[in-house]
Amino acid sequence: MKNRYLRVAVIALLLQLSQLARAEEMIMTRSVLPFPEAMLALQESITAHGYTVSRVQRIDIGLTGMGYKTDKYRVVFAGKIDEIRMLKEKSPLMAPYLPPKVSIFAEGEQTVLATINPKLYADIAGDAVDPVIFDRWESDLRSIFHDVNIAR
């Protein structure tokens, strides 16, 4: 009898979670911080979540160097080497998407962050890769974006 009610509770919980599930393919957030502070918060949170920032591509520097007027715009690449190696080994089609990246750009005195929802990578990687890794990436990314969003 007890198990029966436990099962009921679990099913109910799953139904609730399914209502919350969102299939957003792009994850975005806004920080009230100016670009330099938001950039710092982003890199700190990436590191705190166990990922290595492998490169920061300074898009705005390239554009201004060529004479175009633009605000701050960077692309931050980050990953964990063991995961990156596993993915390119199991699914070579993933290689052009690695390491994952976050776009960060100034919008006046605030900053906007945008990235592909890692869940989308499951379609690219195919059956060879357990999609649980992309669920974790999504969870980590949302947590990182939340950190930047609430940073003051």
Added chain:
Amino acid sequence: MRLIFLVISLALMPVVMAAPDGSALYAGHCSACHGDEGGGGVGVPLSLPSFLESVDDGFLARTIRHGRPGRVMPAFSKLSDAQINAIVSHIRGWSKKPAPQFSMQLVQGDAAHGQKLYASYCAGCHGADGEGGKGTGVTFSRRRDLPIIAPALNNPGFLEAVSDEMIRHTLLYGREGTPMRSFLVQGLSEQDIDDLVSHVRSFAAREAAPVKPAVDITETVIVAESSYTLEETVENLKAAIVGQNFILIRTDTLEHGLVPEGEENQQEVILHFCNFSFLFDALLVDPRVGMFLPCRVTVIEKDGKVTVSTINPLYLSHLFNNAELDEFCEQMHGLYSAIIEDATL
């Protein structure tokens, strides 16, 4: 039976017990584009007093539900009516005045006469066929002194959301703080305005079918096997990249920055390159385009086989809901394909 009832009751309990939090929903779904206080950004400003005074709650709710196909604003099909209404209430909270009420009744006007007036008075901003202004929001890629982009009046999402009466109200009174001026002040009669409304409504009947790219957008990557060695392929790619008017920025390994220097797998090379003019134009169309950046080609040698690959911009283009950007993605798909073909054949 009782068990099923219990499961359903438990599942629905949070929905029944807690009313949706409009502020939290706005923060989660809207603020990244429209700003925390509705000041605009990638998305249009929502807190503009003249905007809130000229749109009813139904228009806001239908806009959230249906979005603007091809014009960045996504359709939030998974939000419940209660959640959408909560977001609308949150947005409405920025206005000190009560929400206007517009009926869904069609305005009776002479669409043919409206078409002539439209060409003279509206097409300059809204486009000859109601396709709207170019670009998105008020980001760095757009002059900040222009508070709003002329909406696409022929957009199926707009036509679904708007009532004739709301269009009429906007034409009669304009929107202060935007280039949209009162047409009464500009000398049109109320009958002229009704004719214009009928013409705008007629866009629904002649809405063009979306153009589908000729290539298979289910392909997630553009990939080819090279008949050359890794080193030869990299050199070929460098020449092909320059040949397609790109500037080669850097060549490094895929593992660069992830492992100590010298420990990277040297059989996995990435070439980074850019055409700044192309990039600048793409950023004007959509500032989120960084997800494609920088342009890269990955070369991997494994088991004696050299493979060259890139992301497929056409595969990613659907993320943006931006028809203007789709054109750039098609161009970029062609350029990537040409570079890889030049280097590997």
